[in-house]
Amino acid sequence: MFWPIACVRNEPELPPLPREFRAAWVATVDNIDWPSKRTLTSDQQRAELIAIFDKAVNLNLNAIVLQVRPSADALYPSKIEPWSEYLTGKQGQPPNPAYDPLAFAVEEAHRRGLELHCWFNPYRAKHFVQKGPLAKTHIGVTHPDVVKSYGRYLWMDPGEPLVQKQSLDVIQDVVKRYDVDGIHIDDYFYPYPEGGQPFPDAPSYAKYTAGGGTLALDDWRRNNVDEFVRQMYQSVKRLKRWVKVGISPFGIFRPGNPTSVKTTFDQYAVLYADARKWLNEGWCDYYSPQLYWSAKSTTQNYGDLLGWWINENTQHRHIWPGNYTSRTGTEEGKPWAASEITDQIRITRALDHDGLLPPGNVHFSMKAFLQNWNGVTDAVRKLYTTPTFVPECPWLSAELPAPPRVVHVAVRGGWEIHWRAVPSAARYAINVKTTRWLGWKGTTATSQRIPTQPVTAIAVETVDRYGTASEATIIDVRR
Secondary structure, three states: OOOOOEEOOOOOOOOOOOEOEEEEEEOOHHHOOOOOOOOOOHHHHHHHHHHHHHHHHHOOOOEEEEEEEOOOOEOOOOOOOOEOHHHHOOOOOOOOOOOOHHHHHHHHHHHOOOEEEEEEOOOEEEOOOOOOOOOOOOHHHHOHHHEEEEOOEEEEOOOOHHHHHHHHHHHHHHHHHOOOOEEEEOOOOOOOOEOOEOOOOHHHHHHHHHOOOOOOHHHHHHHHHHHHHHHHHHHHHHHOOOOEEEEOOEOOOOOOOOOOOOOOOOHHHHOOOOHHHHHHHOOOOEEOOEOOOOOOOOOOOHHHHHHHHHHOOOOOOEEOOEEOHHHHOOOOOOOOOHHHHHHHHHHHHHOOOOOOOOOEEEEOOHHHHHHOHHHHHHHHHOOOOOOOEOOOOOOOOOOOOOOOEEEEEEEOOEEEEEEEOOOOEEEEEEEEEOOOEOOOEEEOOOEEEEEOOOOOEEEEEEEEOOOOEOOOEEEEOOO
């Protein structure tokens, strides 16, 4: 049976798409989340990644932030940097049998309606947990003059133009070659202090001053990071405007911000990260400050800190804080109860996120959910009861996508609807009405089968790469 279909612009009873960013970091450094060991076969690696994505769907998350460049290396085939030791046990060695882990991750995430954001470390060159030698294509071998030994690490010098170019080239290469939804950088800019020693960048600073530069050392360092963040944002937007740029700085800008924070680590003075400036300038689409403190703290309070970042959001970007969900299973002091994480999610939801901007959280890390540390998966599931859609970014695109054009509705042991693909679509949203609308669900398919029930209407919307939803096509099936 077939019916003519009309696009209904206003349906008073049809609820809007539910919006909340629900993400988890998947760390590859030291094999924290994936792959679990450096000795896994290609099939085992793929199986683990599928298990991560399936758990995310089961928990009603809608995004994964996958670390693809932990230490000037790559979790994908790259002509710029070598394969990561964390993948195969030897830097520069590809998986065998060969496959592209990032292409696989993008495909499997999108198949499940998850966004895939790629997480890069801009400057770390070698972590102390890496056991093997550097590959011949690693920047520490090809350009050892711009890589510094600092404490237990190797670190690329942010003051060297070659370093800035390489990190930007790596990010642009991924954006060009892969259908990713976001790129993401963490809190490592200039390194955290090691042994009270200064970072050994005297040669690059001397070159700067010899060329006529007048900034003091600290200001020059901050300007180096500022320029990287600015160019990163602008270059991504030139390539694919819809790819979201996320930054996850240390959770406290400076002591005294807010006033309840009396003493703490000073990222502005030590990491040379002017994180407030980047937010004020709009060099991001979302900010995930790492608010790894308790909602009960009197000196570094989760809610106070989140409120401070929201108040600094002069360019009206998304503020989706990072939560230390793995603290429920850590040996770092007394593990948190799962209620600490659910309390933080409630606080995030309750605060005014610039009026119309939906809230969200990014959980570190997926391992906590996979292993249900201290019951945190069960607890969070009670708050993430139904699917949600990633919030839109209205500063990137205000144009509505075309609504789906349903080509037929058939009764074959239930309802089956088909629609023509919309070129701008990232996914489609489906809602079914019986005596009421049952709730929105997402799909990447261009058809949907609905089991027999007293259905009275079906609504379909296009959701584009910016997260923007079209007007609804509503099918009246009461006849």
